[in-house]
Amino acid sequence: MSMIPLNRLEPMQLLDQTSVSNKAKNNQYDFRNIFSEAVSNVVESENNLAKEQYLFASGQNEDTHSLGIAATKAQISVDLLVTLRNKALDSYNELMRISL
Template sequence: MNLAINGINTSAVKDVNTLKTSPGKAQASFANVLKNAISNVNDLQVLSDKKTEALALGKIDDLHDVMITAQKASITLQATVEVQRKAIDAYNEIMRMQV
């Protein structure tokens, strides 16, 4: 059956049973996504530090690029901290649930 919802072709969607994965694979996948995200945040922070240092030493003179890089690093770090807080709040809420 070929259904189109808002221009999305659903004929390519597989059966739900074929999309199941084991808990171990899901954990490994989540761990990899989390590791890559944290690595990305770190890379942006390091790049910002390098550009700021190069600006201070007079090696580059594009202040706009340095400021944009610093803001990207700052926003990414703030978003990461917010996600961390939400994850901790969710964990604490789950721990308070009575079974």
């Protein structure tokens, strides 16, 4: 059984300066990318919901299904973000409980 070594953690200031080739080479998601994608999904779904609500309220779109679908997508994306946040906090708290 082979052991995969852990990567060294870098300070937060250096995370923005990592090279694109290094990210492409690793081809992995880090926590920051996962959370930024989740936040952008929430923003995008909320904007889509606002657009659908406007179109329905102004009478430009009589399809109520698209409004319900947009509302459900927005709710699911918010729920996913909250779940990710809770899991990250649980993991952090568990790491803090580890005594060396």
